Amino acid sequence: MDSRYEILRRGGGFSGGSAGGSPALTGAQSRRRKIPPRPADHKLQVIIIGSRGVGKTSIMERFTDDTFCEACKSTVGVDFKIKSMELRGKKIRLQIWDTAGQERFNSITSAYYRSAKGIILVYDITKQETFEDLPKWMKMIDKYASEEAELLLVGNKLDCETDRVITRHQGERFAARIAGMRFCEASAKDNFNVDEIFLKLVNDILNKLPMEASNSELCNSILSLQPEPEVPPELPPPRPRCC
Numbered sequence: 001m002d003s004r005y006e007i008l009r010r011g012g013g014f015s016g017g018s019a020g021g022s023p024a025l026t027g028a029q030s031r032r033r034k035i036p037p038r039p040a041d042h043k044l045q046v047i048i049i050g051s052r053g054v055g056k057t058s059i060m061e062r063f064t065d066d067t068f069c070e071a072c073k074s075t076v077g078v079d080f081k082i083k084s085m086e087l088r089g090k091k092i093r094l095q096i097w098d099t100a101g102q103e104r105f106n107s108i109t110s111a112y113y114r115s116a117k118g119i120i121l122v123y124d125i126t127k128q129e130t131f132e133d134l135p136k137w138m139k140m141i142d143k144y145a146s147e148e149a150e151l152l153l154v155g156n157k158l159d160c161e162t163d164r165v166i167t168r169h170q171g172e173r174f175a176a177r178i179a180g181m182r183f184c185e186a187s188a189k190d191n192f193n194v195d196e197i198f199l200k201l202v203n204d205i206l207n208k209l210p211m212e213a214s215n216s217e218l219c220n221s222i223l224s225l226q227p228e229p230e231v232p233p234e235l236p237p238p239r240p241r242c243c
């Protein structure tokens with residue numbers, strides 16, 4: 001079959017093409033359509049957990065779609081989004097699992113922990129109980145997640161500074177007690193530190209991949225979504241995992 005016909009047929013019905021007498025593609029269009037998308041160098045899964053209403057969905061949607069919903073529905077079970085990103089010259093296909101904060105979904109959500117290479121544990125800096133729930137979430141991590149998973153604690157809703165009840169120091173102290181856990185505060189609403197959460201987590205995950213460790217690209221790290229800083233100042237340097 002004529003390869004040009006193949007291209008037209010696959011593209012048929014899309015975006016305002018005329019019904020009869022298909023115009024020939026220009027050389028440039030033809031070339032553009034033939035190029036398949038570059039396959040991902042790495043496919044990674046990360047999971048977002050934390051109590052109800054802390055902003056897990058909002059963080060995910062701010063990162064994947066740059067949107068924020070003032071009154072979104074509670075997640076039922078598990079939802080996910082995919083975002084491709086460039087990091088250190090590698091194409092990363094990131095699958096983000098957004099879990100329900102309600103306890104009654106724990107039996108469903110726990111099934112997603114095992115394959116996650118990174119875990120984002122979120123609390124709300126304006127809600128004491130979401131911080132007090134953290135040990136409960138750590139138990140879930142200990143029980144269901146891989147020991148190799150990178151951990152990041154996020155105090156969300158930083159834009160609500162006047163309603164803050166959990167100090168930054170409390171968040172830092174909690175994270176410091178968990179071997180290898182990083183910490184930052186963020187605002188999904190104001191889009192503060194959201195890209196950094198994912199970039200930092202993926203960067204840490206890549207550092208653990210055996211192939212990557214010997215790769216000289218490590219010396220020239222570039223986080224493509226954010227030209228600078230490479231390591232956000234909010235995040236402390238990694239600590240070795242030990243108890």
Ligand SMILES: Nc1nc2c(ncn2[C@@H]2O[C@H](COP(=O)(O)OP(=O)(O)OP(=O)(O)O)[C@@H](O)[C@H]2O)c(=O)[nH]1
Pocket residue numbers: 050051052053054055056057058059069070071072073074075076099100101102156157158159160186187188189190
């Ligand atoms: N002010 C402010 N509100 C936020 C922020 N992030 C989320 N919210 C609001 O908090 C509420 C809950 O947000 P969600 O993203 O649905 O929270 P969730 O953790 O996914 O909730 P569950 O699915 O029930 O577990 C919504 O009304 C959001 O608009 C933030 O950074 N600042």
